[in-house]
Amino acid sequence: MIWRRPIRFLAPAAAIALAAPVAVHAQAPVTLATVQQHLAQTNSMTAAFTQTDRAGKVLTGTLTLKKPGKIRFQYEKGVPILVVSDGKSLYFLDYQVGQKQRWPIGNSPLGILLDPSRDASRYARVLPESDSRVVSVEAYDPKHPEYGRITLIFARNASAPAGLMLQGWVTLDAQNNRTTIRLSDQRFNVPVADSAFRFNEPRRGTNRR
Template sequence: MNRVKSLIRKPVTAAIVGAMAVAIPASLAVPTAPLAAQSGANQLDRATRALRAITTMRADFTQEDRQGNVVSGELTLKNPGKIRFEYSDDVNMLVVSNGSALSIIDYEVNQVERYPIGDSPLGALLDPDRDMRRYGTLQESRAGVVSIMVDDPDRPEFPAITLIFQENGAAPGGLQLVAWVALDSQNQRTTVRLRNHRYGMSVSDSEFRFRDPRRTSRRPG
């Protein structure tokens, strides 16, 4: 269980956003130099529109830390502001946002940690008021791949998150979020890769609530 907690627990801002699976293909590697400002502004707008165009989404995910520990599960997203990371059966934890706060529920020790969305790099995904032009920098735009780094220079305690999109005409806005990479101030990298995207299904708000383990030790079904 320690390997899971190293991925999911504190620091929450580094743990929830992950890195892609074992190797990031060269076409998805995070480069170091941003492109021209005008191109960057256009791609930031495209990425923002693509994220906001998602009404609901489900996708399978794998999450890996720098030591190579991997967990997997299903992500459910509902705009605005709701997300759920349902881990595989051997991981007795849950991560969920109800639109205002991100909760990390540990059913093994009956503990809940809660953070405002704005205190997580997931705010780049979940907060409709997050100004991508203020926080985002285009890192790559070629061969159908768009990479955008989102960070807040006024809050260095929060890691930078790089969102990686691929051109996909079937995805809302024509761009599909395929991965994101987070790097915290201690140089700890966490990576999440998404696959098997599904859009536009009916998702109940009840999926973004959880049974409080401080009142029962049973994991929700």
């Protein structure tokens, strides 16, 4: 049930990371401990995001993240949907049809980004990559396949937390629908007010968010 309605995407995961200016020489492999260090050091983040569906349709917007548990996908003007977490639940809001769907954060693949208390070593692994500039981490709970899985894509960048720049991710839900998010203009540990994660209740035919 994760992301069942909002977005369905298919794109090469490794291509997400190569937009960042990184060195091309061979480097030592990144361990899961380094990834966990990045996640622990990232208390907030803002970025622009791009989504591209299987039909080639592109949606853009702004991502705002604050731990613990808060995230907001503010879509471009004219798109009447909002994806937001208030720290406890993740909501998909459709203002055109007046619909609201809710999932506990723990039931979303995004939990690895939002919950700093989770031990990623229990359900995540670093995937092998032929390009040393790219670091891919897959998170998946085999006891709960209905929660889906996520592959985080990083590029090495000394200026980012733990030397890793989050470039985006690919999620796969229980219905095998892929969602690809690509990030740009990332800013880490910037001040973010809790009010950024408030939202208006959807009413049919409105576009108020």
